[in-house]
Amino acid sequence: MSRFLAAATQQFQKGLRFSRVLIHNTGQHLKAAKTPTANSRQAAPPPPKCPGAKRKPGTFASGGKHAVFNDCPMPEGDFMRAWHAKNTRYNIILITGALAAFGGWGMAISSGILGLNWSIPPYPYTEDEKEDFELEEERRREEREARQERHQDAVEARELAIRRRHAKEAMEREVELMQRDMDEGISDEELDELQRLAAEREAFEMWEKDEIKRLEDQQKDRELIRKEKAKVQAERDKERDRKRRERDAQLEKEEAEREKARKEARKEWEKAEKEAQKEKEKAEKEKAKLKKAQSG
Template sequence: MSRLLMAATAARLQSGMSGSGKLLFNATRYLSAGKKAPPPPPKAPPPKASKPSTAPKCKPVPPPKPKPGFFPSGGMHAVFSDLPKPEGDFMKEWSAKNSKYSMFMLSGLLALIGSIYLSYMTLELYAGVPEYPYTEEEKEEFEIEEERLQEEKEAREQRHQDAVEAREVAMRARLAKEAMVRESELMNKDMEGGLDDKEAAELQKLAVEREAYAEWEKEEAKRREEKLKEREQIAKEKAKVKAERDKERDKKRKEREKLLEKEEAEREKAREKARKEREKSRKEEEKVKAQEKAEKEKAKKALTA
């Protein structure tokens, strides 16, 4: 069976090759004879343009929404195709948005400036502390209270400084006392059996420190005396200034009292004058009324007679 199939296939191949050879031979002979090639077959006429249909166009079908938990690409994880794709001119859109936002900002700024101007022109913003109409007595009391607070502050600072200095003096005195005890021990040891080099150097150092402490103690006592004198001098000057200030205040107080008495006397005088004028006008009115009454009675008598 296989032999028959192979023989049939070989016969078909030979027949195809012989036919193609005949075609090639005929074409070569035709060209060598110098004859023109036959004209090409006529072209088919172009199809007529169809008129546009008036049928409604179909709307583009939107892509189906992805299922919950899935992305538009169909997977459960995002890929690059799921990202939004930019469309249109970026600068054009950006310029339009920026122009709109600039107009909003400019209109808001103009509204703010206008509201501030109108508020400043029509309303009281209370930007400053108004001057309260204190009397002279109240102002004087405020000054006295301020001076008292200042004196208390200075006294408090002075006490603090004295406490710090006293603490420093006590600490140095304690250290000097301990050094004296150690020095006496070393001196006793030196008299008994002698000292080594280290103890001798320590004894010498303690002696130098004792002399320095004695010198510092003298200077500290002198400084304290000078400071005490300075404080007394400052206290005298402050007392003098305070006395002058009190004297000036008393003088102003007396002047105010005299002025008030003078004003009160003038007001009393004006009231007395007004009272006299009212009394005078009342008497004149009574006199006029009496004259009118007398004239009426006289006229009445004349009519009855």
């Protein structure tokens, strides 16, 4: 404990000595700052003079050294006349720009530089290709209709099979109840069930008869539709063959006309070549005669 007190006393004394040194040094610095030096005793430089003070009076319209509101420009003349003149100029510029824009646009469209594609472009396929596309579309439509018919037939056949199976099970139950009724008798609930099964059997027989008739009529209608489609298809094929023959005949005729024109052009060219050859031979003969006459 005594050691602790001694150490604390020493630390306190050290702190006092450090504070005294700090206060002493600070006082010396303050005294040094208050004492004027030789450099500080020199006079401070004069402040810079305003350059506006050198300007002569009468620079502005008011005659003063600085601008005032009286020096601002004042409007003079007729305001409406000036306004109409400006509007006239602006309207001329607007009309000229619009005419130049529309005129340039029209020239670009008429010259073909700018195409707006407002007309129907030529079909990119030939007649034969279009016929092939139509045939392919018809084939796909027929396949889709056949697929739908097969799906419908499968659904109807499944429904018929399910109802027949239920009717068969009901028939077995009805036979069982009838056999028990003949052997030992049945209760009222079983009698009601037997009557219900008999009514359901009769209803199913009527429905089955109507359903079979409907399916037969549907099959007949489909056969009739197929025959009609085959007939229409045959007529369409016949019409296509006729058009194809006409088109082939037209192409052959055009080719014959072009061949005839080529032959005529060839004859004309040969005739012109012969005439040119004759003219050349005639010119050579005249030149030879002239040379012979000059030499003689």
